[in-house]
Amino acid sequence: MRKLFDPERIIREVDRRYITSISRTKAWQLEKEGLFPKRIRLGNRSVGWKLSELLEWVENQPRV
Template identity: 55%
Template sequence: MSTTFITPTPEERLKVLRNYGEQSERLVRERERQVITSISRSTAWKLEKAGKFPQRKSLGVKSCGWLLSDLLYWINER
């Protein structure tokens, strides 16, 4: 887990989504992110701040999410 997360290209996003049987891109909220990545909220936050985990997307003042393809790509690159 020591490498920097590199944002996947659109082609890589499509490929990883298809590999996991997903039909399209979507945003993932915290609870599902924990299930997908198997890491705690604090660990994800630390990795994100260090540039080793996908950046969250703001969905408003008190809400955020991650692109599903970013999370799946991160898992595959570990």
């Protein structure tokens, strides 16, 4: 049985936005600069991110 909070779970765009609170464009810019987790191609028109990498990225952001 797959756990709901599996850190290796692949997260789609809607959930990525919710977890990181940044826009698609900003995520893409940061990824190009090597400052955001790389997307994983899931098909011709779909991508995702590893939940563990997104959570690590969020944890390492400066607190405001």
